[in-house]
Amino acid sequence: MAMAGGSDDGSPMMEMNMTPLIDVLLVLLIMFIITIPVATHAINIDLPAPDPNSNPPEVDPITNKIVLTPDNQILWNGESITQGGLVSNLQQSMAFAVEPELQFEPEANASYDLSAQVLTLIKASGVTKFGFVGNEKYRQFGSGA
Template sequence: MAMSGGKDDGSPMMEMNTTPLIDVMLVLLIMFIITIPVATHAVNIDLPAPSDAPDNVDVDPIKNKLVLTRNGEILWNADTINQNQLVSLLQESTTINPEPELQFEPEPEASYDLSARVLNIIKGSGVTKFGFVGNEKYRTFDKE
């Protein structure tokens, strides 16, 4: 039985059957989607679980504050430093007993790339007392 409504006169069909081509294209599309790697760009840092209970820990006399500015500057206790100086300062701070707390506070417009690089440096340095500070100002989200 012919698919066209006309009479089958034995001449070759002039239209190309595109169904197999569409099937091959769909299979190729699925193969490309499966083989694309998942974007996993993350810096894994172990942080303590949040708790509402007050800490009964002695207050550390020394705290180092690390601020990233929107201009790409790294500030260590309000002094501008570069990444090499950061590595040496972190190594020096890990030798102090008790180890001073490192407070990390990037400005809202600070570069994500710089933040990721600095967090990798901190993770590689072996710092054990580390905290994000200043996050309470972002507790509420304001739509502008």
């Protein structure tokens, strides 16, 4: 008696049965999806507490300038501060009735990582009057001058 699926002449079957393989792959895919934790895109920065004995630099009600130096210093209106001091100064500047302008000027060899951290702090503070200054120094970039 002949089978409906093909001839039964005793020769080996040449096609592989893919159904069990697909079932195993689907089970593995579901297991990986369940076990992967939900990705959270947050930057956690432990900021140091400001030193109560130090005198923080004054916050100008008109214009404040942040300069980043190549030796990883943050200068607020020419005075060196920590990241905690920067956060404090930004909060003070937001307390004015008219928000003062904040100017950001990283020096040529300043750390990109420090620049990214400072920009994250500035963005988190809610400052709206913000600008990059000092770009005219790099007008001749690449000319070999």
